[in-house]
Amino acid sequence: MRAQPASTTPTRDEPDLGHHGDAEVGDGLIDLAVNVRRAPMPDWLAEPITAALGDLAAYPDNRAARAAVAARHGRPPEEVLLTAGAAEGFVLLARALTGVRRPVVVHPQFTEPEAALRAAGHDVERVLLDPAEDFRFDPARVPADADLVMIGNPTNPTSVLHPAADLAALARPGRVLVVDEAFADTTAMPGVPGEPESLAARRDLPGLVVVRSLTKTWGLAGLRIGYLLGDAALLARLAAAQPLWAVSTPALAAATACASPVAVAAERAIAAGLAADRDHLAARLSALPGVRVAGRPASAFVLVHLPGAVEVRQLLRERGWAVRRGDTFPGLGPDWLRVAVRDRDTTDTFTAILAEILEA
Known part of the structure:
Protein backbone atom coordinates (compact mmCIF):
# COMPACT_ATOMS: atom_id res chain seq x y z
CA MET A 1 0.00 0.00 0.00
CA PRO A 40 15.69 11.38 43.80
CA MET A 41 18.88 11.16 41.75
CA PRO A 42 21.09 8.25 42.81
CA ASP A 43 24.53 9.07 44.17
CA TRP A 44 26.31 7.24 41.34
CA LEU A 45 24.74 9.77 38.94
CA ALA A 46 24.59 12.91 41.06
CA GLU A 47 28.23 12.76 42.15
CA PRO A 48 29.87 12.78 38.69
CA ILE A 49 27.49 15.49 37.46
CA THR A 50 28.33 17.63 40.48
CA ALA A 51 32.05 16.95 40.11
CA ALA A 52 31.87 18.04 36.46
CA LEU A 53 30.88 21.53 37.56
CA GLY A 54 34.48 22.02 38.63
CA ASP A 55 35.65 21.49 35.04
CA LEU A 56 33.51 24.08 33.29
CA ALA A 57 36.48 26.27 32.37
CA ALA A 58 37.65 23.56 29.95
CA TYR A 59 35.93 22.70 26.69
CA PRO A 60 33.95 19.44 26.81
CA ASP A 61 35.85 16.25 25.96
CA ASN A 62 33.44 13.54 24.86
CA ARG A 63 35.90 10.66 24.46
CA ALA A 64 35.25 8.91 27.77
CA ALA A 65 31.48 9.22 27.46
CA ARG A 66 31.52 8.03 23.87
CA ALA A 67 33.59 4.99 24.80
CA ALA A 68 31.32 4.16 27.73
CA VAL A 69 28.16 4.33 25.64
CA ALA A 70 29.80 2.27 22.90
CA ALA A 71 30.83 -0.42 25.38
CA ARG A 72 27.32 -0.63 26.75
CA HIS A 73 25.93 -1.44 23.31
CA GLY A 74 28.83 -3.59 22.09
CA ARG A 75 29.96 -1.10 19.43
CA PRO A 76 33.18 0.78 18.62
CA PRO A 77 33.16 4.46 19.68
CA GLU A 78 32.98 5.55 16.03
CA GLU A 79 29.43 4.19 15.95
CA VAL A 80 28.24 6.56 18.70
CA LEU A 81 27.30 10.22 18.32
CA LEU A 82 26.47 12.04 21.57
CA THR A 83 23.80 14.71 21.26
CA ALA A 84 22.11 17.41 23.31
CA GLY A 85 19.08 15.23 23.94
CA ALA A 86 17.58 12.81 21.46
CA ALA A 87 15.75 15.69 19.77
CA GLU A 88 19.03 17.11 18.46
CA GLY A 89 19.58 13.84 16.64
CA PHE A 90 16.46 14.38 14.55
CA VAL A 91 17.62 17.87 13.60
CA LEU A 92 21.05 16.54 12.55
CA LEU A 93 19.46 13.82 10.44
CA ALA A 94 17.16 16.30 8.71
CA ARG A 95 19.97 18.77 7.99
CA ALA A 96 22.70 16.34 7.00
CA LEU A 97 20.69 14.00 4.76
CA THR A 98 20.23 16.57 2.01
CA GLY A 99 19.97 14.03 -0.80
CA VAL A 100 16.88 12.28 0.56
CA ARG A 101 14.17 12.04 -2.10
CA ARG A 102 11.30 10.30 -0.32
CA PRO A 103 11.26 10.56 3.49
CA VAL A 104 8.50 8.65 5.26
CA VAL A 105 7.45 9.02 8.90
CA VAL A 106 5.29 6.37 10.56
CA HIS A 107 2.61 7.95 12.76
CA PRO A 108 1.34 8.37 15.39
CA GLN A 109 4.77 9.01 16.89
CA PHE A 110 6.87 11.74 18.47
CA THR A 111 6.40 14.77 16.25
CA GLU A 112 9.94 16.18 16.28
CA PRO A 113 11.28 13.87 13.53
CA GLU A 114 8.74 15.19 11.04
CA ALA A 115 9.01 18.76 12.32
CA ALA A 116 12.79 18.66 11.85
CA LEU A 117 12.45 17.28 8.32
CA ARG A 118 9.95 19.95 7.34
CA ALA A 119 12.09 22.71 8.85
CA ALA A 120 15.01 21.47 6.72
CA GLY A 121 12.87 21.70 3.56
CA HIS A 122 11.92 18.03 3.08
CA ASP A 123 8.53 16.98 1.73
CA VAL A 124 7.34 14.35 4.19
CA GLU A 125 5.00 11.44 3.59
CA ARG A 126 3.10 9.79 6.43
CA VAL A 127 2.14 6.21 7.05
CA LEU A 128 -0.74 6.32 9.52
CA LEU A 129 -1.27 3.27 11.72
CA ASP A 130 -4.86 2.24 12.43
CA PRO A 131 -6.20 2.62 15.98
CA ALA A 132 -8.73 -0.12 15.20
CA GLU A 133 -5.73 -2.44 14.79
CA ASP A 134 -4.11 -1.20 18.02
CA PHE A 135 -1.56 0.73 15.95
CA ARG A 136 0.20 -2.43 14.83
CA PHE A 137 2.84 -1.90 12.17
CA ASP A 138 3.13 -3.75 8.87
CA PRO A 139 6.46 -3.17 7.07
CA ALA A 140 4.64 -3.52 3.74
CA ARG A 141 2.97 -0.18 4.41
CA VAL A 142 6.24 1.65 3.77
CA PRO A 143 6.88 2.49 0.09
CA ALA A 144 9.68 0.38 -1.36
CA ASP A 145 11.48 3.46 -2.72
CA ALA A 146 11.42 5.42 0.55
CA ASP A 147 15.05 6.34 1.21
CA LEU A 148 14.48 7.62 4.76
CA VAL A 149 12.08 5.95 7.20
CA MET A 150 11.44 7.12 10.76
CA ILE A 151 9.55 5.11 13.38
CA GLY A 152 9.44 4.96 17.18
CA ASN A 153 9.83 1.82 19.28
CA PRO A 154 8.23 1.83 21.77
CA THR A 155 6.20 4.52 20.10
CA ASN A 156 5.25 7.78 21.74
CA PRO A 157 2.29 8.36 22.23
CA THR A 158 0.75 4.93 21.59
CA SER A 159 3.04 2.98 23.98
CA VAL A 160 3.14 0.18 21.38
CA LEU A 161 6.28 -1.97 21.22
CA HIS A 162 6.75 -3.23 17.67
CA PRO A 163 8.55 -6.53 16.99
CA ALA A 164 12.21 -5.88 16.21
CA ALA A 165 11.97 -8.24 13.23
CA ASP A 166 9.33 -6.00 11.62
CA LEU A 167 11.54 -2.95 11.93
CA ALA A 168 14.66 -4.78 10.82
CA ALA A 169 12.77 -5.80 7.68
CA LEU A 170 12.75 -2.13 6.66
CA ALA A 171 16.53 -1.92 6.42
CA ARG A 172 18.06 -2.07 2.97
CA PRO A 173 20.94 -0.54 1.00
CA GLY A 174 20.20 3.02 -0.10
CA ARG A 175 17.80 3.68 2.79
CA VAL A 176 18.37 5.31 6.17
CA LEU A 177 16.18 3.66 8.81
CA VAL A 178 15.79 5.75 11.96
CA VAL A 179 14.34 3.98 15.00
CA ASP A 180 13.53 6.24 17.94
CA GLU A 181 14.26 4.17 21.07
CA ALA A 182 13.99 7.04 23.55
CA PHE A 183 11.86 4.83 25.80
CA ALA A 184 13.51 1.47 25.14
CA ASP A 185 14.77 1.31 28.72
CA THR A 186 11.16 1.30 29.99
CA THR A 187 10.17 -1.95 28.25
CA ALA A 188 11.24 -4.65 30.71
CA MET A 189 9.15 -7.81 30.53
CA PRO A 190 9.03 -10.64 33.08
CA GLY A 191 11.42 -13.39 32.10
CA VAL A 192 12.86 -11.42 29.15
CA PRO A 193 16.45 -10.16 29.61
CA GLY A 194 17.53 -6.72 28.49
CA GLU A 195 15.42 -4.44 26.33
CA PRO A 196 12.94 -6.46 24.28
CA GLU A 197 12.73 -5.53 20.59
CA SER A 198 15.65 -3.07 20.72
CA LEU A 199 17.91 -2.76 17.68
CA ALA A 200 20.62 -0.86 19.56
CA ALA A 201 23.17 -3.68 19.27
CA ARG A 202 22.46 -4.52 15.60
CA ARG A 203 25.46 -3.66 13.44
CA ASP A 204 24.43 -5.78 10.46
CA LEU A 205 21.48 -3.69 9.23
CA PRO A 206 22.38 -1.24 6.45
CA GLY A 207 21.48 2.38 7.09
CA LEU A 208 20.18 1.79 10.63
CA VAL A 209 20.34 4.71 13.06
CA VAL A 210 19.03 4.13 16.58
CA VAL A 211 18.13 7.22 18.61
CA ARG A 212 18.43 6.96 22.39
CA SER A 213 17.66 9.30 25.28
CA LEU A 214 18.94 9.44 28.84
CA THR A 215 16.51 12.15 29.92
CA LYS A 216 13.42 10.06 30.62
CA THR A 217 14.27 7.39 33.18
CA TRP A 218 16.95 9.46 34.91
CA GLY A 219 15.05 12.76 35.02
CA LEU A 220 17.65 14.67 32.98
CA ALA A 221 15.40 16.61 30.59
CA GLY A 222 16.98 19.86 31.73
CA LEU A 223 20.51 18.56 31.19
CA ARG A 224 19.89 17.44 27.56
CA ILE A 225 21.73 14.22 26.82
CA GLY A 226 21.09 11.53 24.22
CA TYR A 227 22.95 9.69 21.48
CA LEU A 228 22.75 8.04 18.08
CA LEU A 229 24.00 4.57 17.21
CA GLY A 230 24.80 3.61 13.64
CA ASP A 231 27.33 3.18 10.87
CA ALA A 232 30.49 5.20 11.50
CA ALA A 233 30.49 6.87 8.07
CA LEU A 234 26.85 7.91 8.39
CA LEU A 235 27.36 9.28 11.90
CA ALA A 236 30.37 11.24 10.66
CA ARG A 237 28.06 13.01 8.20
CA LEU A 238 25.72 13.89 11.05
CA ALA A 239 28.57 15.03 13.28
CA ALA A 240 29.66 17.45 10.54
CA ALA A 241 26.29 19.20 10.92
CA GLN A 242 26.57 19.40 14.71
CA PRO A 243 27.75 22.57 16.47
CA LEU A 244 31.11 22.37 18.19
CA TRP A 245 30.97 21.14 21.80
CA ALA A 246 27.22 20.54 21.54
CA VAL A 247 27.12 18.35 24.67
CA SER A 248 28.14 19.98 27.95
CA THR A 249 30.66 18.55 30.39
CA PRO A 250 28.00 17.71 33.03
CA ALA A 251 25.90 15.99 30.36
CA LEU A 252 28.93 13.94 29.28
CA ALA A 253 29.49 12.92 32.89
CA ALA A 254 25.87 11.78 33.04
CA ALA A 255 26.27 9.76 29.84
CA THR A 256 29.31 7.97 31.24
CA ALA A 257 27.54 7.19 34.50
CA CYS A 258 24.35 6.00 32.81
CA ALA A 259 26.30 3.55 30.66
CA SER A 260 27.82 1.80 33.68
CA PRO A 261 26.78 -1.70 34.82
CA VAL A 262 25.34 -0.16 37.99
CA ALA A 263 23.11 2.10 35.90
Whole structure:
Protein backbone atom coordinates (compact mmCIF):
# COMPACT_ATOMS: atom_id res chain seq x y z
CA MET A 1 0.00 0.00 0.00
CA ARG A 2 1.39 3.39 -0.94
CA ALA A 3 1.75 5.96 1.81
CA GLN A 4 -0.38 9.04 1.39
CA PRO A 5 1.63 12.24 0.95
CA ALA A 6 1.20 14.76 3.72
CA SER A 7 0.11 18.20 2.64
CA THR A 8 3.04 20.58 2.33
CA THR A 9 0.74 23.55 2.95
CA PRO A 10 -0.33 24.00 6.58
CA THR A 11 -4.09 23.85 7.05
CA ARG A 12 -6.39 24.54 9.92
CA ASP A 13 -6.68 20.80 10.52
CA GLU A 14 -2.93 20.10 10.39
CA PRO A 15 -1.63 18.93 13.81
CA ASP A 16 0.62 21.28 15.73
CA LEU A 17 3.89 19.35 15.50
CA GLY A 18 5.61 21.78 17.86
CA HIS A 19 3.31 21.06 20.78
CA HIS A 20 4.81 18.93 23.56
CA GLY A 21 3.73 17.69 26.96
CA ASP A 22 5.58 20.38 28.90
CA ALA A 23 3.13 22.93 27.46
CA GLU A 24 0.34 21.17 29.38
CA VAL A 25 2.00 21.62 32.76
CA GLY A 26 1.37 24.68 34.94
CA ASP A 27 1.74 25.88 38.51
CA GLY A 28 -0.28 23.79 40.93
CA LEU A 29 -0.99 21.00 38.44
CA ILE A 30 -0.03 17.39 39.05
CA ASP A 31 1.94 16.38 35.98
CA LEU A 32 0.68 13.35 34.05
CA ALA A 33 1.55 15.03 30.74
CA VAL A 34 5.36 14.71 30.62
CA ASN A 35 6.98 11.28 30.35
CA VAL A 36 10.00 12.09 32.51
CA ARG A 37 10.47 10.09 35.68
CA ARG A 38 10.76 12.23 38.78
CA ALA A 39 12.68 10.60 41.62
CA PRO A 40 15.69 11.38 43.80
CA MET A 41 18.88 11.16 41.75
CA PRO A 42 21.09 8.25 42.81
CA ASP A 43 24.53 9.07 44.17
CA TRP A 44 26.31 7.24 41.34
CA LEU A 45 24.74 9.77 38.94
CA ALA A 46 24.59 12.91 41.06
CA GLU A 47 28.23 12.76 42.15
CA PRO A 48 29.87 12.78 38.69
CA ILE A 49 27.49 15.49 37.46
CA THR A 50 28.33 17.63 40.48
CA ALA A 51 32.05 16.95 40.11
CA ALA A 52 31.87 18.04 36.46
CA LEU A 53 30.88 21.53 37.56
CA GLY A 54 34.48 22.02 38.63
CA ASP A 55 35.65 21.49 35.04
CA LEU A 56 33.51 24.08 33.29
CA ALA A 57 36.48 26.27 32.37
CA ALA A 58 37.65 23.56 29.95
CA TYR A 59 35.93 22.70 26.69
CA PRO A 60 33.95 19.44 26.81
CA ASP A 61 35.85 16.25 25.96
CA ASN A 62 33.44 13.54 24.86
CA ARG A 63 35.90 10.66 24.46
CA ALA A 64 35.25 8.91 27.77
CA ALA A 65 31.48 9.22 27.46
CA ARG A 66 31.52 8.03 23.87
CA ALA A 67 33.59 4.99 24.80
CA ALA A 68 31.32 4.16 27.73
CA VAL A 69 28.16 4.33 25.64
CA ALA A 70 29.80 2.27 22.90
CA ALA A 71 30.83 -0.42 25.38
CA ARG A 72 27.32 -0.63 26.75
CA HIS A 73 25.93 -1.44 23.31
CA GLY A 74 28.83 -3.59 22.09
CA ARG A 75 29.96 -1.10 19.43
CA PRO A 76 33.18 0.78 18.62
CA PRO A 77 33.16 4.46 19.68
CA GLU A 78 32.98 5.55 16.03
CA GLU A 79 29.43 4.19 15.95
CA VAL A 80 28.24 6.56 18.70
CA LEU A 81 27.30 10.22 18.32
CA LEU A 82 26.47 12.04 21.57
CA THR A 83 23.80 14.71 21.26
CA ALA A 84 22.11 17.41 23.31
CA GLY A 85 19.08 15.23 23.94
CA ALA A 86 17.58 12.81 21.46
CA ALA A 87 15.75 15.69 19.77
CA GLU A 88 19.03 17.11 18.46
CA GLY A 89 19.58 13.84 16.64
CA PHE A 90 16.46 14.38 14.55
CA VAL A 91 17.62 17.87 13.60
CA LEU A 92 21.05 16.54 12.55
CA LEU A 93 19.46 13.82 10.44
CA ALA A 94 17.16 16.30 8.71
CA ARG A 95 19.97 18.77 7.99
CA ALA A 96 22.70 16.34 7.00
CA LEU A 97 20.69 14.00 4.76
CA THR A 98 20.23 16.57 2.01
CA GLY A 99 19.97 14.03 -0.80
CA VAL A 100 16.88 12.28 0.56
CA ARG A 101 14.17 12.04 -2.10
CA ARG A 102 11.30 10.30 -0.32
CA PRO A 103 11.26 10.56 3.49
CA VAL A 104 8.50 8.65 5.26
CA VAL A 105 7.45 9.02 8.90
CA VAL A 106 5.29 6.37 10.56
CA HIS A 107 2.61 7.95 12.76
CA PRO A 108 1.34 8.37 15.39
CA GLN A 109 4.77 9.01 16.89
CA PHE A 110 6.87 11.74 18.47
CA THR A 111 6.40 14.77 16.25
CA GLU A 112 9.94 16.18 16.28
CA PRO A 113 11.28 13.87 13.53
CA GLU A 114 8.74 15.19 11.04
CA ALA A 115 9.01 18.76 12.32
CA ALA A 116 12.79 18.66 11.85
CA LEU A 117 12.45 17.28 8.32
CA ARG A 118 9.95 19.95 7.34
CA ALA A 119 12.09 22.71 8.85
CA ALA A 120 15.01 21.47 6.72
CA GLY A 121 12.87 21.70 3.56
CA HIS A 122 11.92 18.03 3.08
CA ASP A 123 8.53 16.98 1.73
CA VAL A 124 7.34 14.35 4.19
CA GLU A 125 5.00 11.44 3.59
CA ARG A 126 3.10 9.79 6.43
CA VAL A 127 2.14 6.21 7.05
CA LEU A 128 -0.74 6.32 9.52
CA LEU A 129 -1.27 3.27 11.72
CA ASP A 130 -4.86 2.24 12.43
CA PRO A 131 -6.20 2.62 15.98
CA ALA A 132 -8.73 -0.12 15.20
CA GLU A 133 -5.73 -2.44 14.79
CA ASP A 134 -4.11 -1.20 18.02
CA PHE A 135 -1.56 0.73 15.95
CA ARG A 136 0.20 -2.43 14.83
CA PHE A 137 2.84 -1.90 12.17
CA ASP A 138 3.13 -3.75 8.87
CA PRO A 139 6.46 -3.17 7.07
CA ALA A 140 4.64 -3.52 3.74
CA ARG A 141 2.97 -0.18 4.41
CA VAL A 142 6.24 1.65 3.77
CA PRO A 143 6.88 2.49 0.09
CA ALA A 144 9.68 0.38 -1.36
CA ASP A 145 11.48 3.46 -2.72
CA ALA A 146 11.42 5.42 0.55
CA ASP A 147 15.05 6.34 1.21
CA LEU A 148 14.48 7.62 4.76
CA VAL A 149 12.08 5.95 7.20
CA MET A 150 11.44 7.12 10.76
CA ILE A 151 9.55 5.11 13.38
CA GLY A 152 9.44 4.96 17.18
CA ASN A 153 9.83 1.82 19.28
CA PRO A 154 8.23 1.83 21.77
CA THR A 155 6.20 4.52 20.10
CA ASN A 156 5.25 7.78 21.74
CA PRO A 157 2.29 8.36 22.23
CA THR A 158 0.75 4.93 21.59
CA SER A 159 3.04 2.98 23.98
CA VAL A 160 3.14 0.18 21.38
CA LEU A 161 6.28 -1.97 21.22
CA HIS A 162 6.75 -3.23 17.67
CA PRO A 163 8.55 -6.53 16.99
CA ALA A 164 12.21 -5.88 16.21
CA ALA A 165 11.97 -8.24 13.23
CA ASP A 166 9.33 -6.00 11.62
CA LEU A 167 11.54 -2.95 11.93
CA ALA A 168 14.66 -4.78 10.82
CA ALA A 169 12.77 -5.80 7.68
CA LEU A 170 12.75 -2.13 6.66
CA ALA A 171 16.53 -1.92 6.42
CA ARG A 172 18.06 -2.07 2.97
CA PRO A 173 20.94 -0.54 1.00
CA GLY A 174 20.20 3.02 -0.10
CA ARG A 175 17.80 3.68 2.79
CA VAL A 176 18.37 5.31 6.17
CA LEU A 177 16.18 3.66 8.81
CA VAL A 178 15.79 5.75 11.96
CA VAL A 179 14.34 3.98 15.00
CA ASP A 180 13.53 6.24 17.94
CA GLU A 181 14.26 4.17 21.07
CA ALA A 182 13.99 7.04 23.55
CA PHE A 183 11.86 4.83 25.80
CA ALA A 184 13.51 1.47 25.14
CA ASP A 185 14.77 1.31 28.72
CA THR A 186 11.16 1.30 29.99
CA THR A 187 10.17 -1.95 28.25
CA ALA A 188 11.24 -4.65 30.71
CA MET A 189 9.15 -7.81 30.53
CA PRO A 190 9.03 -10.64 33.08
CA GLY A 191 11.42 -13.39 32.10
CA VAL A 192 12.86 -11.42 29.15
CA PRO A 193 16.45 -10.16 29.61
CA GLY A 194 17.53 -6.72 28.49
CA GLU A 195 15.42 -4.44 26.33
CA PRO A 196 12.94 -6.46 24.28
CA GLU A 197 12.73 -5.53 20.59
CA SER A 198 15.65 -3.07 20.72
CA LEU A 199 17.91 -2.76 17.68
CA ALA A 200 20.62 -0.86 19.56
CA ALA A 201 23.17 -3.68 19.27
CA ARG A 202 22.46 -4.52 15.60
CA ARG A 203 25.46 -3.66 13.44
CA ASP A 204 24.43 -5.78 10.46
CA LEU A 205 21.48 -3.69 9.23
CA PRO A 206 22.38 -1.24 6.45
CA GLY A 207 21.48 2.38 7.09
CA LEU A 208 20.18 1.79 10.63
CA VAL A 209 20.34 4.71 13.06
CA VAL A 210 19.03 4.13 16.58
CA VAL A 211 18.13 7.22 18.61
CA ARG A 212 18.43 6.96 22.39
CA SER A 213 17.66 9.30 25.28
CA LEU A 214 18.94 9.44 28.84
CA THR A 215 16.51 12.15 29.92
CA LYS A 216 13.42 10.06 30.62
CA THR A 217 14.27 7.39 33.18
CA TRP A 218 16.95 9.46 34.91
CA GLY A 219 15.05 12.76 35.02
CA LEU A 220 17.65 14.67 32.98
CA ALA A 221 15.40 16.61 30.59
CA GLY A 222 16.98 19.86 31.73
CA LEU A 223 20.51 18.56 31.19
CA ARG A 224 19.89 17.44 27.56
CA ILE A 225 21.73 14.22 26.82
CA GLY A 226 21.09 11.53 24.22
CA TYR A 227 22.95 9.69 21.48
CA LEU A 228 22.75 8.04 18.08
CA LEU A 229 24.00 4.57 17.21
CA GLY A 230 24.80 3.61 13.64
CA ASP A 231 27.33 3.18 10.87
CA ALA A 232 30.49 5.20 11.50
CA ALA A 233 30.49 6.87 8.07
CA LEU A 234 26.85 7.91 8.39
CA LEU A 235 27.36 9.28 11.90
CA ALA A 236 30.37 11.24 10.66
CA ARG A 237 28.06 13.01 8.20
CA LEU A 238 25.72 13.89 11.05
CA ALA A 239 28.57 15.03 13.28
CA ALA A 240 29.66 17.45 10.54
CA ALA A 241 26.29 19.20 10.92
CA GLN A 242 26.57 19.40 14.71
CA PRO A 243 27.75 22.57 16.47
CA LEU A 244 31.11 22.37 18.19
CA TRP A 245 30.97 21.14 21.80
CA ALA A 246 27.22 20.54 21.54
CA VAL A 247 27.12 18.35 24.67
CA SER A 248 28.14 19.98 27.95
CA THR A 249 30.66 18.55 30.39
CA PRO A 250 28.00 17.71 33.03
CA ALA A 251 25.90 15.99 30.36
CA LEU A 252 28.93 13.94 29.28
CA ALA A 253 29.49 12.92 32.89
CA ALA A 254 25.87 11.78 33.04
CA ALA A 255 26.27 9.76 29.84
CA THR A 256 29.31 7.97 31.24
CA ALA A 257 27.54 7.19 34.50
CA CYS A 258 24.35 6.00 32.81
CA ALA A 259 26.30 3.55 30.66
CA SER A 260 27.82 1.80 33.68
CA PRO A 261 26.78 -1.70 34.82
CA VAL A 262 25.34 -0.16 37.99
CA ALA A 263 23.11 2.10 35.90
CA VAL A 264 22.00 -0.68 33.57
CA ALA A 265 21.02 -2.87 36.53
CA ALA A 266 19.13 0.05 38.07
CA GLU A 267 17.31 0.65 34.78
CA ARG A 268 16.11 -2.94 34.75
CA ALA A 269 14.76 -2.66 38.28
CA ILE A 270 13.05 0.65 37.55
CA ALA A 271 11.49 -0.75 34.38
CA ALA A 272 10.13 -3.76 36.26
CA GLY A 273 8.47 -1.50 38.81
CA LEU A 274 7.19 0.73 36.02
CA ALA A 275 5.58 -2.27 34.32
CA ALA A 276 3.55 -3.03 37.45
CA ASP A 277 2.50 0.61 37.82
CA ARG A 278 1.62 0.75 34.12
CA ASP A 279 -0.58 -2.33 34.36
CA HIS A 280 -2.32 -0.79 37.37
CA LEU A 281 -2.96 2.46 35.49
CA ALA A 282 -4.24 0.65 32.40
CA ALA A 283 -6.59 -1.50 34.49
CA ARG A 284 -7.98 1.48 36.37
CA LEU A 285 -8.54 3.45 33.18
CA SER A 286 -10.14 0.50 31.39
CA ALA A 287 -12.65 0.17 34.20
CA LEU A 288 -14.04 3.66 33.59
CA PRO A 289 -17.10 4.10 31.34
CA GLY A 290 -16.26 5.25 27.82
CA VAL A 291 -12.50 4.97 28.28
CA ARG A 292 -10.57 2.65 25.96
CA VAL A 293 -6.89 1.97 26.53
CA ALA A 294 -5.10 1.64 23.19
CA GLY A 295 -3.38 -1.66 22.50
CA ARG A 296 -1.09 -3.23 25.05
CA PRO A 297 0.91 -0.40 26.67
CA ALA A 298 4.63 -1.15 26.96
CA SER A 299 6.25 2.12 28.02
CA ALA A 300 6.04 4.96 30.54
CA PHE A 301 2.66 6.23 29.33
CA VAL A 302 -0.77 5.01 28.28
CA LEU A 303 -2.85 6.27 25.36
CA VAL A 304 -6.61 6.35 25.84
CA HIS A 305 -9.57 7.07 23.61
CA LEU A 306 -12.32 9.02 25.32
CA PRO A 307 -15.19 10.78 23.54
CA GLY A 308 -15.34 14.34 24.78
CA ALA A 309 -11.67 14.29 25.76
CA VAL A 310 -11.24 18.01 25.06
CA GLU A 311 -13.76 18.93 27.74
CA VAL A 312 -12.54 16.21 30.09
CA ARG A 313 -8.98 17.49 29.82
CA GLN A 314 -10.09 20.98 30.76
CA LEU A 315 -12.12 19.71 33.70
CA LEU A 316 -9.10 17.74 34.88
CA ARG A 317 -7.03 20.93 34.78
CA GLU A 318 -9.64 22.67 36.90
CA ARG A 319 -9.27 19.83 39.41
CA GLY A 320 -5.46 20.16 39.40
CA TRP A 321 -4.34 17.51 36.88
CA ALA A 322 -2.42 17.86 33.60
CA VAL A 323 -2.64 15.19 30.89
CA ARG A 324 -1.35 15.28 27.32
CA ARG A 325 -3.76 16.12 24.51
CA GLY A 326 -3.65 13.72 21.59
CA ASP A 327 -4.81 15.83 18.66
CA THR A 328 -1.34 17.26 17.96
CA PHE A 329 -0.13 13.78 16.88
CA PRO A 330 -0.83 12.92 13.21
CA GLY A 331 -3.21 10.00 13.06
CA LEU A 332 -5.00 10.85 16.30
CA GLY A 333 -7.72 13.40 17.01
CA PRO A 334 -9.44 15.34 19.79
CA ASP A 335 -10.78 12.22 21.52
CA TRP A 336 -7.33 10.95 22.53
CA LEU A 337 -5.34 11.60 25.70
CA ARG A 338 -1.91 10.38 26.81
CA VAL A 339 -1.41 9.72 30.51
CA ALA A 340 2.01 9.25 32.08
CA VAL A 341 2.55 6.31 34.42
CA ARG A 342 3.03 7.33 38.04
CA ASP A 343 2.95 5.50 41.37
CA ARG A 344 -0.20 3.64 42.39
CA ASP A 345 -1.39 6.20 44.93
CA THR A 346 -1.21 8.94 42.29
CA THR A 347 -3.00 6.70 39.79
CA ASP A 348 -5.76 5.86 42.25
CA THR A 349 -6.36 9.51 43.10
CA PHE A 350 -6.29 10.54 39.44
CA THR A 351 -8.68 7.82 38.23
CA ALA A 352 -11.08 8.55 41.08
CA ILE A 353 -11.27 12.19 40.01
CA LEU A 354 -11.60 11.19 36.37
CA ALA A 355 -14.47 8.86 37.33
CA GLU A 356 -16.21 11.76 39.07
CA ILE A 357 -15.85 13.92 35.99
CA LEU A 358 -17.20 11.21 33.71
CA GLU A 359 -20.15 10.51 35.99
CA ALA A 360 -21.02 14.21 36.09
